[in-house]
Amino acid sequence: MTASDDLEAIIVAAHALTRIAALDTRNEAPSAQWRTLAILREHGALRIGDLARLSRITQPGATRLVRTMTEAGLVERAADADDSRAVRVAATAAGDEAYLAWRRQLTGALLPRFADLDDGDWDALRRTARLLTDRVASPHPSTPKEIAP
Template sequence: MNQTDSITAIVLASHSLARIAARDAGNEAPSAQWRVLSILNQHGGMRLGALASAARTTQPGMTRLIGILEHAGLVERSADPADSRATVVNATVDGIRALDEWREELGATLAPRFQRLSEDDWRAIERTAAIFGERAQDTPDETGDDE
Protein backbone atom coordinates (compact mmCIF):
# COMPACT_ATOMS: atom_id res chain seq x y z
CA MET A 1 0.00 0.00 0.00
CA ASN A 2 1.43 3.39 -0.94
CA GLN A 3 1.21 6.57 1.16
CA THR A 4 -1.85 7.94 -0.61
CA ASP A 5 -3.66 4.61 -0.26
CA SER A 6 -2.81 4.51 3.46
CA ILE A 7 -4.21 7.99 4.06
CA THR A 8 -7.35 7.18 2.10
CA ALA A 9 -7.82 3.91 3.98
CA ILE A 10 -7.59 5.65 7.36
CA VAL A 11 -10.07 8.37 6.37
CA LEU A 12 -12.57 5.86 4.95
CA ALA A 13 -12.25 3.58 7.96
CA SER A 14 -12.82 6.57 10.25
CA HIS A 15 -16.02 7.47 8.42
CA SER A 16 -17.19 3.85 8.62
CA LEU A 17 -16.44 3.67 12.34
CA ALA A 18 -18.39 6.88 12.96
CA ARG A 19 -21.42 5.43 11.12
CA ILE A 20 -21.11 2.16 13.04
CA ALA A 21 -20.91 4.02 16.36
CA ALA A 22 -23.98 6.11 15.54
CA ARG A 23 -25.92 2.98 14.58
CA ASP A 24 -24.76 0.95 17.59
CA ALA A 25 -25.42 3.81 20.00
CA GLY A 26 -28.90 4.35 18.54
CA ASN A 27 -28.08 8.00 17.97
CA GLU A 28 -30.69 9.40 15.58
CA ALA A 29 -29.06 12.82 15.08
CA PRO A 30 -27.82 13.40 11.54
CA SER A 31 -24.06 13.39 11.11
CA ALA A 32 -24.40 16.89 9.61
CA GLN A 33 -25.45 18.13 13.06
CA TRP A 34 -22.24 16.90 14.64
CA ARG A 35 -20.18 18.23 11.73
CA VAL A 36 -21.70 21.73 12.09
CA LEU A 37 -21.28 21.77 15.87
CA SER A 38 -17.68 20.57 15.49
CA ILE A 39 -16.91 23.32 12.99
CA LEU A 40 -18.45 25.99 15.21
CA ASN A 41 -16.66 24.60 18.27
CA GLN A 42 -13.34 24.71 16.44
CA HIS A 43 -13.70 28.01 14.58
CA GLY A 44 -16.23 30.01 16.58
CA GLY A 45 -19.12 31.93 15.07
CA MET A 46 -19.46 31.87 11.31
CA ARG A 47 -21.67 33.35 8.64
CA LEU A 48 -24.08 30.88 7.10
CA GLY A 49 -22.34 30.82 3.71
CA ALA A 50 -18.93 30.17 5.26
CA LEU A 51 -20.41 27.47 7.48
CA ALA A 52 -22.09 25.82 4.47
CA SER A 53 -18.78 25.89 2.61
CA ALA A 54 -16.87 24.47 5.58
CA ALA A 55 -19.45 21.69 5.99
CA ARG A 56 -19.48 21.03 2.22
CA THR A 57 -23.19 21.59 1.81
CA THR A 58 -25.44 24.09 0.07
CA GLN A 59 -26.48 27.32 1.69
CA PRO A 60 -30.21 26.40 1.53
CA GLY A 61 -29.42 23.03 3.14
CA MET A 62 -27.39 24.73 5.85
CA THR A 63 -30.18 27.25 6.44
CA ARG A 64 -32.62 24.38 7.05
CA LEU A 65 -30.19 22.56 9.34
CA ILE A 66 -29.43 25.71 11.34
CA GLY A 67 -33.18 26.27 11.77
CA ILE A 68 -33.51 22.77 13.25
CA LEU A 69 -30.45 23.20 15.48
CA GLU A 70 -31.63 26.64 16.61
CA HIS A 71 -35.07 25.25 17.48
CA ALA A 72 -33.31 22.54 19.54
CA GLY A 73 -31.25 25.20 21.35
CA LEU A 74 -27.93 23.93 19.97
CA VAL A 75 -27.03 27.06 17.97
CA GLU A 76 -28.04 30.70 17.95
CA ARG A 77 -28.00 33.37 15.30
CA SER A 78 -26.97 36.97 15.85
CA ALA A 79 -26.10 40.00 13.78
CA ASP A 80 -22.54 40.05 12.45
CA PRO A 81 -20.72 42.80 14.37
CA ALA A 82 -18.78 43.64 11.20
CA ASP A 83 -21.92 43.87 9.01
CA SER A 84 -25.31 44.12 10.68
CA ARG A 85 -26.99 42.92 7.47
CA ALA A 86 -25.32 39.53 7.87
CA THR A 87 -25.98 36.78 10.39
CA VAL A 88 -23.44 34.82 12.41
CA VAL A 89 -24.18 31.34 13.77
CA ASN A 90 -22.67 30.28 17.10
CA ALA A 91 -22.92 27.03 19.01
CA THR A 92 -24.68 27.42 22.35
CA VAL A 93 -23.45 25.99 25.63
CA ASP A 94 -26.04 23.23 25.17
CA GLY A 95 -24.75 22.62 21.64
CA ILE A 96 -21.17 22.18 22.83
CA ARG A 97 -22.36 19.98 25.70
CA ALA A 98 -24.31 17.79 23.22
CA LEU A 99 -21.21 17.56 21.00
CA ASP A 100 -19.03 16.57 23.95
CA GLU A 101 -21.58 13.94 25.01
CA TRP A 102 -21.72 12.57 21.45
CA ARG A 103 -17.94 12.31 21.34
CA GLU A 104 -17.92 10.45 24.66
CA GLU A 105 -20.69 8.15 23.42
CA LEU A 106 -18.78 7.58 20.18
CA GLY A 107 -15.67 6.49 22.08
CA ALA A 108 -17.56 4.32 24.54
CA THR A 109 -19.49 2.61 21.74
CA LEU A 110 -16.36 1.84 19.74
CA ALA A 111 -14.10 0.90 22.67
CA PRO A 112 -15.02 -2.81 22.67
CA ARG A 113 -13.81 -3.13 19.06
CA PHE A 114 -10.32 -2.07 20.19
CA GLN A 115 -9.94 -3.70 23.60
CA ARG A 116 -7.59 -6.46 22.44
CA LEU A 117 -5.01 -4.21 20.79
CA SER A 118 -1.38 -4.50 21.82
CA GLU A 119 0.60 -1.64 23.32
CA ASP A 120 2.37 -1.25 19.96
CA ASP A 121 -0.98 -0.95 18.20
CA TRP A 122 -2.12 1.68 20.71
CA ARG A 123 1.07 3.67 20.19
CA ALA A 124 0.49 3.51 16.42
CA ILE A 125 -3.12 4.67 16.84
CA GLU A 126 -2.11 7.50 19.17
CA ARG A 127 0.58 8.66 16.73
CA THR A 128 -1.80 8.42 13.77
CA ALA A 129 -4.45 10.37 15.67
CA ALA A 130 -1.91 13.09 16.50
CA ILE A 131 -0.72 13.34 12.90
CA PHE A 132 -4.22 13.43 11.46
CA GLY A 133 -5.29 15.96 14.08
CA GLU A 134 -2.39 18.21 13.10
CA ARG A 135 -3.14 17.89 9.39
CA ALA A 136 -6.83 18.60 9.98
CA GLN A 137 -5.83 21.98 11.47
CA ASP A 138 -3.60 23.05 8.60
CA THR A 139 -4.53 25.26 5.71
CA PRO A 140 -2.64 24.88 2.40
CA ASP A 141 -0.51 27.92 3.32
CA GLU A 142 0.62 26.28 6.57
CA THR A 143 1.65 23.00 4.94
CA GLY A 144 3.45 24.66 2.05
CA ASP A 145 1.35 22.62 -0.39
CA ASP A 146 0.31 25.67 -2.38
CA GLU A 147 3.80 26.94 -3.11
Protein backbone atom coordinates in the same frame (compact mmCIF):
# COMPACT_ATOMS: atom_id res chain seq x y z
CA MET B 1 1.33 -0.26 -0.37
CA THR B 2 2.10 3.30 -1.34
CA ALA B 3 1.71 6.40 0.83
CA SER B 4 -1.40 7.23 -1.17
CA ASP B 5 -2.85 3.77 -0.47
CA ASP B 6 -2.08 4.15 3.25
CA LEU B 7 -3.76 7.55 3.43
CA GLU B 8 -6.78 6.27 1.53
CA ALA B 9 -7.08 3.33 3.95
CA ILE B 10 -7.02 5.71 6.92
CA ILE B 11 -9.72 7.92 5.38
CA VAL B 12 -11.97 4.97 4.56
CA ALA B 13 -11.47 3.42 8.01
CA ALA B 14 -12.21 6.73 9.77
CA HIS B 15 -15.46 7.13 7.86
CA ALA B 16 -16.41 3.51 8.59
CA LEU B 17 -15.65 3.94 12.30
CA THR B 18 -17.88 7.00 12.51
CA ARG B 19 -20.73 5.25 10.67
CA ILE B 20 -20.43 2.10 12.80
CA ALA B 21 -20.35 4.09 16.03
CA ALA B 22 -23.34 6.20 14.97
CA LEU B 23 -25.32 3.03 14.22
CA ASP B 24 -24.22 1.34 17.44
CA THR B 25 -25.28 4.34 19.56
CA ARG B 26 -28.64 4.57 17.77
CA ASN B 27 -28.26 8.33 17.94
CA GLU B 28 -31.10 9.78 15.89
CA ALA B 29 -29.59 13.25 15.36
CA PRO B 30 -28.52 13.92 11.78
CA SER B 31 -24.80 13.79 11.11
CA ALA B 32 -25.08 17.33 9.67
CA GLN B 33 -25.90 18.56 13.19
CA TRP B 34 -22.69 17.11 14.62
CA ARG B 35 -20.65 18.34 11.65
CA THR B 36 -22.10 21.85 12.15
CA LEU B 37 -21.22 21.87 15.85
CA ALA B 38 -17.71 20.61 15.06
CA ILE B 39 -17.20 23.37 12.50
CA LEU B 40 -18.48 26.06 14.88
CA ARG B 41 -16.20 24.77 17.66
CA GLU B 42 -13.24 24.89 15.28
CA HIS B 43 -13.95 28.22 13.56
CA GLY B 44 -16.14 30.12 16.01
CA ALA B 45 -19.24 32.06 14.94
CA LEU B 46 -19.81 32.01 11.18
CA ARG B 47 -22.17 33.52 8.66
CA ILE B 48 -24.65 30.97 7.35
CA GLY B 49 -23.10 31.11 3.86
CA ASP B 50 -19.65 30.32 5.26
CA LEU B 51 -21.09 27.55 7.42
CA ALA B 52 -22.83 26.08 4.35
CA ARG B 53 -19.61 26.14 2.34
CA LEU B 54 -17.58 24.50 5.11
CA SER B 55 -20.33 21.91 5.63
CA ARG B 56 -20.55 21.32 1.88
CA ILE B 57 -24.31 21.87 1.85
CA THR B 58 -26.49 24.48 0.17
CA GLN B 59 -27.21 27.78 1.88
CA PRO B 60 -30.95 26.98 2.09
CA GLY B 61 -30.03 23.61 3.64
CA ALA B 62 -27.79 25.34 6.17
CA THR B 63 -30.57 27.82 6.97
CA ARG B 64 -33.03 24.97 7.65
CA LEU B 65 -30.46 23.11 9.75
CA VAL B 66 -29.61 26.22 11.77
CA ARG B 67 -33.32 26.90 12.35
CA THR B 68 -33.80 23.36 13.74
CA MET B 69 -30.65 23.58 15.84
CA THR B 70 -31.68 27.02 17.17
CA GLU B 71 -35.07 25.63 18.22
CA ALA B 72 -33.22 22.81 20.02
CA GLY B 73 -30.98 25.35 21.80
CA LEU B 74 -27.78 24.02 20.21
CA VAL B 75 -26.86 27.20 18.30
CA GLU B 76 -27.78 30.85 18.44
CA ARG B 77 -28.10 33.44 15.73
CA ALA B 78 -26.91 37.02 16.13
CA ALA B 79 -26.55 40.02 13.86
CA ASP B 80 -23.14 40.32 12.24
CA ALA B 81 -21.32 43.33 13.72
CA ASP B 82 -19.68 44.01 10.33
CA ASP B 83 -22.86 43.77 8.25
CA SER B 84 -26.28 44.35 9.81
CA ARG B 85 -27.93 42.42 6.96
CA ALA B 86 -26.00 39.25 7.78
CA VAL B 87 -26.42 36.74 10.59
CA ARG B 88 -23.70 34.85 12.41
CA VAL B 89 -24.29 31.46 13.99
CA ALA B 90 -22.48 30.23 17.11
CA ALA B 91 -22.71 27.10 19.22
CA THR B 92 -24.36 27.53 22.60
CA ALA B 93 -23.11 25.97 25.82
CA ALA B 94 -25.82 23.33 25.37
CA GLY B 95 -24.58 22.72 21.82
CA ASP B 96 -21.00 22.32 23.04
CA GLU B 97 -22.10 19.87 25.73
CA ALA B 98 -24.26 17.89 23.29
CA TYR B 99 -21.33 17.66 20.87
CA LEU B 100 -18.95 16.46 23.59
CA ALA B 101 -21.54 13.94 24.84
CA TRP B 102 -21.94 12.65 21.27
CA ARG B 103 -18.17 12.19 20.97
CA ARG B 104 -18.12 10.27 24.26
CA GLN B 105 -20.98 8.11 22.95
CA LEU B 106 -19.06 7.33 19.77
CA THR B 107 -15.93 6.47 21.71
CA GLY B 108 -17.85 4.25 24.10
CA ALA B 109 -19.52 2.44 21.22
CA LEU B 110 -16.18 1.76 19.53
CA LEU B 111 -14.03 0.80 22.54
CA PRO B 112 -15.19 -2.84 22.60
CA ARG B 113 -13.95 -3.27 19.02
CA PHE B 114 -10.45 -2.37 20.23
CA ALA B 115 -10.45 -4.32 23.51
CA ASP B 116 -7.96 -6.89 22.23
CA LEU B 117 -5.24 -4.39 21.27
CA ASP B 118 -1.94 -4.63 23.10
CA ASP B 119 0.22 -1.72 24.31
CA GLY B 120 2.16 -1.64 21.04
CA ASP B 121 -1.07 -1.32 19.05
CA TRP B 122 -2.26 1.52 21.31
CA ASP B 123 1.10 3.26 20.93
CA ALA B 124 0.74 3.01 17.13
CA LEU B 125 -2.80 4.43 17.30
CA ARG B 126 -1.69 7.29 19.58
CA ARG B 127 1.14 8.17 17.20
CA THR B 128 -1.20 8.01 14.21
CA ALA B 129 -3.78 10.18 16.00
CA ARG B 130 -1.13 12.78 16.85
CA LEU B 131 0.19 12.82 13.27
CA LEU B 132 -3.30 13.21 11.82
CA THR B 133 -4.27 15.88 14.32
CA ASP B 134 -1.10 17.85 13.56
CA ARG B 135 -1.69 17.62 9.79
CA VAL B 136 -5.29 18.74 10.09
CA ALA B 137 -4.35 21.62 12.41
CA SER B 138 -1.71 23.11 10.10
CA PRO B 139 -3.09 24.20 6.75
CA HIS B 140 -1.32 23.18 3.59
CA PRO B 141 -0.32 26.08 1.31
CA SER B 142 -2.95 24.95 -1.21
CA THR B 143 -5.76 25.01 1.41
CA PRO B 144 -8.15 27.91 0.79
CA LYS B 145 -7.93 30.47 3.57
CA GLU B 146 -11.63 30.20 4.44
CA ILE B 147 -11.33 26.55 5.45
CA ALA B 148 -8.01 26.73 7.26
CA PRO B 149 -8.34 26.09 11.02
